[in-house]
């Protein structure tokens with residue numbers, strides 16, 4: 001069983017997370033890469049270790065190679081590497097052969113995917129393109145690298161019982177009423193309701209989103225194993241699609257971040273964008289906090305109701321990348 005599911009596609013970033021000509025470090029499968037967007041919007045990616053003396057290219061800067069494209073410049077001795085990994089050595093005016101092998105990226109709309117150089121074993125989910133078509137992009141938040149393995153991260157995200165523990169301080173969720181789980185192999189849907197305790201006026205004022213929350217939170221999660229969990233929320237003001245993304249940086253480090261999309265049904269909705277992002281950020285902080293307070297590999301001797309999402313994760317992990325007989329619907 002692979003602990004990092006080599007052959008699955010991973011969403012490394014949304015293009016809005018990269019400023020033009022600003023190098024940024026991304027980790028995948030234990031290797032660091034430098035990602036940068038040139039003025040034409042092309043996304044480039046090279047291994048982050050400079051082939052001269054190993055400096056982190058992501059700590060350097062970008063230099064225009066022509067009007068639109070750019071190279072990344074090493075912060076140590078200022079060698080500039082173009083998107084193919086070629087450089088021009090001082091005293092020479094000829095490009096070298098590639099000194100670095102670019103990481104293969106698949107850019108769809110604003111979504112930057114990669115198989116990390118492995119042979120694809122499953123297709124890239126199309127759901128994000130569909131969301132981008134129907135919804136307006138609100139923003140990204142909570143880009144966090146958590147010291148935990150991929151499986152622990154996914155178990156947490158598909159654990160429908162942790163709302164009233166891990167996230168209790170935020171929503172005052174009193175219980176989770178599980179409704180339905182639809183197992184569709186590497187895709188699934190979960191529906192549940194969460195009645196919340198009343199919040200005081202001062203709580204509402206410090207967290208205005210609470211004003212828009214109904215007494216019972218209705219959750220619909222759409223899951224695309226292993227990289228995406230999409231939370232669809234509805235209120236009278238509009239609809240949000242909160243997309244949680246996972247990236248296995250190494251065996252022991254897993255990255256997560258959130259992309260937020262919305263459909264406004266009321267002018268007030270648009271002014272709430274920042275609040276939605278802040279709320280998602282708190283949710284991710286709470287999840288990261290609990291993940292760092294778990295003894296990994298503790299034998300599970302107690303099983304609660306509604307752990308079907310975790311059963312789904314474990315089964316998919318074990319089966320990956322074989323075809324799956326869906327048998328967990330209920």
Ligand code: FES
Pocket residue numbers: 050051052053054055074075076077078079
């Ligand atoms: S280490 Fe990068 S140019 Fe020397």
Ligand SMILES: [Fe+2]
Pocket residue numbers: 156157162166167283287
């Ligand atoms: Fe959570």
